[in-house]
Amino acid sequence: MIRQIVVGTATCGVAAGANKLLAALHDFVAEKKLDVQVTETGCIGLCYREPLIEVRENGSRKLFGDVTADVAKKLAAGEGGEDVEKCFLREGDAVDRDGVLAGQKRIVLSRCGVIDPASLDQYLETDGYKALRKVLGSMRPAEVIDEVLKSGLRGRGGGGFPTGKKWQFVAAQPPGEKYVICNADEGDPGAFMDRSTLEGDPFSVLEGMAICGYAVGAGHGIIYCRAEYPKALARLRHSIVTAERNGYLGQNILGSGFSFDVHIKEGAGAFVCGEETALMASIEGRRGMPRFRPPFPAVSGLWGRPTNINNVETFANLWWIILNGGAAFAAMGTERSKGTKVFALAGKIQRGGLVEIPMGMTIRDLVMKVGGGVGEGRTFKAVQLGGPSGGCIPAEKSDLPIDYENITATGAIMGSGGMVVLDDATCMVEVARYFLSFTQAESCGKCTFCRIGTKRMLEILERIVAGNGEPADLDRLLDLGEKVKQSSLCGLGQTAPNPALTTVKYFRSEYEAHIRDKKCPAHSCNALVTYSITDECNGCTLCAKACPSKAITGERKKKHEIDLQVCIKCGRCIASCNMGAILKV
Amino acid sequence: MAESQGNSFARALWMTEGRARDLIPLLQAAQEAFGYIPERAMESIAGLTGIPVSEIYGVVTFYKQFRLTRRGKYMLKLCDGTACHVNGSTDLEIAVEDALKIRRGQTDPDLLFTLEVVNCVGCCSLAPVLMVEDETHGTLNPRKVTTLLKKLRTEAKSS
Incomplete structure (x- = not known):
């Protein structure tokens, strides 16, 4: 061979x-x-x-x-x-040398990194399209929905709504034009689960969509994918054509009389388009602004027709549920969160990557055992879950088993699966500022509190980070945060304050240090640190050359000095130093 | 070159059925052809779809993907996603600004580089990341970025 x-x-x-x-x-x-x-x-x-x-x-x-x-x-x-x-x-399938693959259970990712994603043959060899064959050949639509209900699968885009229930609503609408939309507008910074799934196993998503189309009585599918993912888009285009040529998509699929086509719609770079009503507005060619619900998409969605929207990972679970039965899926996980969840581990972590674990694993196990913990000499401080809509969960709370309810109880959200690990060199106030600057820029501007409230919250955080915070700022932040949550129409506004609210909740002392003592405990916020050169300096003069304000002086081959009166704390000297001799203190 | 660029947009206009839903794909075709959305392209689309230019302008400015000014040969997309941010994307931005003397959203006078700061390119485990056109460069630091830009400049000048 x-x-x-x-x-x-x-x-x-x-x-x-x-x-x-x-x-x-x-x-x-x-x-x-x-x-x-x-x-x-x-x-x-x-x-x-x-x-x-x-x-x-x-x-x-x-x-x-x-x-x-x-x-x-x-x-x-x-x-x-x-x-x-x-x-x-x-x-073979042994656990890898680093132990990352121990404790993982791969359903969505079972073919990722195993098969050639462009090869339909390899997909078929690994049980591909068996589920669709089974569904079309021997199951009625209601039976398919029953199986999904039994599995307890919940929306993997972050909301966690039971998938089977959503399907029931769409199926219950009078027959006619219906749509299935796959939400691949993975906008959360720090998340790349959907990209990897689309790049590594695109057929599984197409199969899931076709199964869904059969169950809810829809003949058309649309994948709304970010334009920032050129490779995923290319793989999808190829897979759709290949599936159509081989009778797994299009007219009269596998001779069953069921027809289902799939089109790709490229996003144009708007975070809010991950929200379902905004996403549909964008497909219809308008600005992606959310609208009031009800009517829910299941009743009146795309072009006013009943529409079922699920996330990439949700669709990628379906073939397994159909082949192994809903009960087998429900046997994994916790009481109310079944199956597995894919997480993108990133940030200050030794072994970042894509992992799929059964629900119920603790955050600590995921970070320390699977991810190998934080960098040497650093302490694990918190995880940021759910992107700009989520929150920070402190290390002390990391013995929490991961499921939808537990995570929500902390003030964060499960989100789509981006998990960014933070260590003691990360300033939590700056993290909150970062996320607020993101949501503030991405707010579509429809709701006053989201449009102006996030801007005011950002200004408060910028003030604190710059060392100009006032004692009353924390209360202002909390008060405004609650109001933005209550007075916004869609998920973006309702969750935008979460990063600020959770960091105040769990890291209040860091905020107080910034405001009262004018100190950044993580030595990260530029305005609140001073630069100093240690004895490691070998006098190479690189830093003095890099300094735009000429604050660094010193003779060649002798330790240099920084004039703190002149220093503008831009960080260029640190970037230029080969010896790691410049520190923020 | 310029003529064939325009042709791909002309073809998109010719192929379309001119429905409202075709607006964003048409704008994407225009941007693909010209590197930005020229006013004339908006006018052509308006004539074909019946959507007023003002509304098209609203859509163009709503989505971050669309540009209204010319772009350089290399589109630099500096990732400022969470993982890149905590791993020093701000320092990278300073390094790019220093090397090219442009700020985010700007193009250098030679029309070689355009710098954009984007939310997340989904390469978080290789943070911090810079995309040059469709190619992703990972685990960067200010020095590596400066070298990369130098290399690109030499390549562009010799071609």
Whole structure:
């Protein structure tokens, strides 16, 4: 059997140099006339080890990480060596060397990083389209909905609404033109679950949409995907054409008489379009502004027709639920949150990547065991969940089992699955300011409190970060936060204050240090720190050259000094220093 | 080059049925062809769809993707998502500004670089990240960015 070299070419792999690796491999194989097949796959989730290569030979599979061109060539040629050993991560389905894959349960990601996402054949070999075949061949629409209800699957976009219930509402509408929309407008900064799913296993999302279309009686599907995801869009386009050619989409699917087509709609860069009514307005060609509900999309959605909107991850769960039964899905997780959840682990973490865990795992286990904790010498301080709509959960509360209710009780939200880990060098006030600046800019402007309230909240936070906070600012912030939540129409405004409210709740002392003592405990806020040069300085003069205000002086090969009166705290000296000799204190 | 660019937009206009729902795809076609949305393109779309230019302008300014000014050869999208932000994207922005003497939203006089700061490109585990056109560069620091920009400038000048 010939040797197969599989390169992970999802966006993070490419960013780490996977395309160059792929080109080098193709050249090498052609030049040496090796009997080796070089193929691509999606994201396996070990993003911190990119670029990744899997070698498949005689039924064995070996995974290698941090692969250089030299190592890749050796792998292709079947050679060993110390450098090859160093890159080795795991064999077969064993747990990887770092233990990231321990404790994970992969349903949505089961094919990501395993199959070639462009290959329908490989999708079919891994149980692909069996669920759609089963649904069309032997189940009535109501039975499909029953199975989804039994599974307890809840909307993975963040809201957590029971998927089966949503389907029931749409199915109950009189027959006629109905739509299924896949929300792939993954706008939360710090989240890349949907991108990876679309890049790594696009057919599973198309299959999920077709199953949904059959269950609710819809003939048309639309995928609303961010334009910032060029690779996901390309994969989707290819998959739709391939599925249509092979009878899995389009007219009379698999000879069942059921017809379902899918079109792609590219987003144009507006965070609020993740909200369902804004998303539909955008598809209709207007500004993406939310409207009052009811009527809910299930009754009057796209072009006034009944519409079912689910998120990418929700659709990607369906094939498994249909094949294994709702009960098997419901057996995983906690009492009210079933199944698994994909998280994008990022931030101040050792082993960032894409993980899928059963609901109910604690935040601490996810951060420390799966993610390998924070950087050396740092302490784990908090996780930020749910993006700009979510909140910060402090490390002390991290023994909380992850499920929708538990997370909501902390003041954060589950959100779509972005989990950004923060350590003691992260200033929580600055984190709150960051998110408020985001939501303030993304507010569509329809509701007064969201439009002006978020702006005023941002001004207060900017003031505090700049060292000009007043004692009454905290109460103002809390009061305004509650009012913005109560007086906004859509999810954006209703959740925008969460980052500020949760950080005040759990890290009040940091706010007080900024306001009262004019100190930033994390040594992060520029206005509240001073720069100093340590004895590590070797007098290379780089910092003095980088300093725009000429605050740094010193002779060559002698320790330099900063004139704090002149220093504008811009940070250019720190960026220029090779020795790490400039500190913020 | 310029002629073939315009042709792709002309084709989009010719292919469309001119319904309201085609507005955003048409604008995207115009931006793809010209790199920004020229006033003339808005007028052509208005004539075809019957949507007033004022309303089209409203849509253009609502969505961050659309630009009303010319762009450079390389579109730099500096990610300021949460993971990039806590891992030093602000320092990267300073480095890009210093190297190119432009600020976010601006294009340099040589029409080589346009700098945009975007929310999240979904490459969080390689933070901080800069996208040059469709290519993502990860685990950057100010020095790596400066080198990258230098390389791009030399490449652009020699081509």
